[in-house]
Amino acid sequence: MEPVCPEFVPDPSLSREEMESLQREIADVAVFEDAFAFDPAAIEFDSPVDLGDDDQHRLTGDGPIVAGVDQAFLDDGDRALSAVVALQDGRIVDRAYAVLDTEIPYIPGLLSFREGGAILAALSNLTVEPDLLVVDGSGRIHFREAGLATHIGVVVDVPAIGVAKNLLCGTPAEPIPDRMEAGARIPIEADDSVETTESGTVIGHAVQTRQYDSGSTSINPLYVSPGHRVSAETTADIVAQCAGGYKLPEPTRLADRAADRQKRAGSPD
DNA sequence: GCGACAG
DNA sequence: ATCTTGTCGC
Structure with a gap:
């Protein structure tokens, strides 16, 4: 795609002002409402999917094609390796990779200018057309509501959602408890740090996908937000x-594994 | 100046 | 993101 x-x-060569302007x-143009044809309820995983070997069943099925995207960095720290794993009906139907030089350092709020190029390159190597992109990072939960998931989703104009392990900005409607049930x-909600929308607007959710049955240790929630063409709910x-x-x-877990498998497999270090 | 920050 | 073995808990 x-x-x-x-x-x-x-474009990593833009000035900070230009990057922020582009994000606005x-x-x-980003759509934070449901604007897709597939049935979201048709996307489901009850058990883990096996990453398997590289080539897989490239046969097309019925359900929506969901593609997980994640990055790893080559040991020189100057190159980003992006991995995309496409799933349909609980099976891997395609996967693609790309390695691109990292032009700028990580700057909170400007992540897409550091990793976006590698992601778009990997997506161009995909042979199937995803109905949904699951990107690692924030979408609407962003200072200008244009996080990595939103940026990528808008550029390819495909529904996208962002999945982050930490909260970039915004305020929980209620304090996140030490332990959230699965x-x-x-x-x-948006707060003063989100400069493009009214405070109080729901820009994403803390979601607990898994939790230990008991014990002193607990799993932290995920921070998910709309990227493009999908509502927060x-x-x-x-x-x-x-x-x-x-x-x-x-989708994210598999892309995660695919990325560092490909990395240590020896993508010209 | 202080605080705060995805990957 | 990445550096990294053992170890605490079920």
Whole structure:
């Protein structure tokens, strides 16, 4: 799949002002409502999926094609390796990779300009057309409502959601308890740090996909938010349905594993 | 100046 | 993201 909006492709050589300006434009065209044809309830994982060998069944089925995206960094720290794993009906139907030089350092709020290029390159190597992208990082939970998931989703104009392990900004509607029960979710609202929308707007959720039955230790929730063409509520629903027994939703977990398997497999270090 | 920050 | 073995808990 290729970019539909080339003018929005993240360019690492832009100045900080230009990057932030581009993000405002992206947030302006992003759709934070359900605007897709597939049935979100058809995306479900009750058990873990086996990553298997590289080539897999490239046969097309019926259900929505969901693609997980994640990055790893080559040991020189100057190159990002992006991995995409496409799933349909609980099976891996395709996977793709790309390695690109890292042009800028990690800057909170500007992550897409560091990793976006590698992700778009990996997506261009995909042979199937995903109905939904599950990106590692924030979507609407972002200072200008244009996090990595939103940026990527808008550029290729495909429904996308963001899954982060930490909260970038925003305020929980109620304090996140030390221990959230599996299935629980708490809205994340925009606050003064989110400069593109009214405070109080629900921009995502803290979602508990898994929790230990008992004990002193507990698993932290995930922070999920709409990327593009998906509402905050549906985003939380989908992430909850994608938990195959692990904290991370299956698309993300598989892309995660595929990325560092490919990394240590020896992508020219 | 202080605080705060995805991967 | 990444550096990294053992270890605490069920």
